[in-house]
């Protein structure tokens with residue numbers, strides 16, 4: 646592996662901020678190939694760095710699946726509302742994570758949070774046609790005619806949506822779309838005179854929201870393959 650500054654290696658191995666890392670180095674707890682590290686500026690192969698004799702577990706990227714609750718915004722900072730990043734433990738903040746795409750403030754469910762910009766770009770790229778499935782509860786039951794209209798494509802204010810699929814359930818619907826316009830799902834049901842009263846994303850490309858994951862909680866996953 647390429648050589649990286651040792652304070653950076655520690656902070657991306659779960660040892661806190663770059664400053665915390667400097668403190669650990671000062672205490673003489675860090676070694677590379679048997680030699681105690683004295684300067685945070687030194688560079689090393691992450692595979693060869695030990696803290697208290699234990700090899701560090703360095704990661705360049707993190708991938709978190711969050712079950713977003715209502716009331717938080719899909720942003721890294723906001724002057725008014727809490728953000729999804731406020732729900733993430735401090736130990737991950739050194740990675741400078743951001744949400745991949747947006748869910749509305751009142752939408753719940755699967756949000757990917759990462760610091761891997763390339764992966765984020767791929768997940769959102771219109772060229773990749775990444776599927777997203779939402780569970781929606783509606784003000785009025787969805788007729789078969791309206792289901793078919795939406796599946797074929799509806800005008801959501803100057804844009805006609807691409808074909809999608811809808812499954813009618815007992816109390817709502819699952820809708821799978823391959824694009825991601827602003828407020829898209831809500832606008833698609835509005836286009837047939839209906840209204841979304843509850844919205845939750847349950848899949849995003851290869852990712853599925855774990856049923857056991859409580860609202861506001863997240864789980865670290867391996868890099869998604871897209």
Ligand code: URA
Nearest residue numbers: 749752828829830831
């Ligand atoms: N479509 C919407 O209308 N809102 C969301 O949050 C996501 C998709």
